[in-house]
Amino acid sequence: MPTIIFVQQDGSEQRVHADVGQSVMQVAVNNQVPGILGDCGGSCSCATCHGYVEKDWAAHMPAAESYENDMLTCAMDVTDASRLTCQIIVTPELDGLVVRLPALQT
Template sequence: MPTIIFIQPDGSEQRIDAPLGLSVMQVAVNHQVPGILGDCGGSCSCATCHGYVEREWAQHIPVAEPYENDMLTCAADVTESSRLSCQIIVTPQLDGLVIRLPPTSR
């Protein structure tokens, strides 16, 4: 089972074993990761699962679709590494994926 690492703005980490096929947002919500709300349930319509994908991991996940980029305009503190975690599906290749939470997520 891949491990996903969530890092809070204060540097604290939460390492979670993530079942294959779930979205990173579902994994976070199921483990009560602070800052990942997933208000829309993963339908890419709220941006409450915004996080930053570490650069070295960007090549391991699909490029954001236009609708995800549109929804990111609703998030605060967006950067080039911003992604909606509801759009990232856990695969074996994501073992060790690091998601940093934005400062406004708490």
């Protein structure tokens, strides 16, 4: 069972076990990770699951689709590392994935 590491702005970490096939957003919501709201339930229509994927992990997942990039324009403090966690599906290869959380979600 892969582990996902969520890092808050203050540096505190929450390590949670994830089921393969779930989205990273589902994992965060199911484990009450502060900072991941997922208001739209994972339909890529709200940007309240915005997170920053550590650079080393970007190569382990598919690039963001155009609709994800479009929705990221609604998020705050977007960087090259920004992803919508509802669009990242947990695979065994993502064991240890680090997702840093923004200061606030809209």
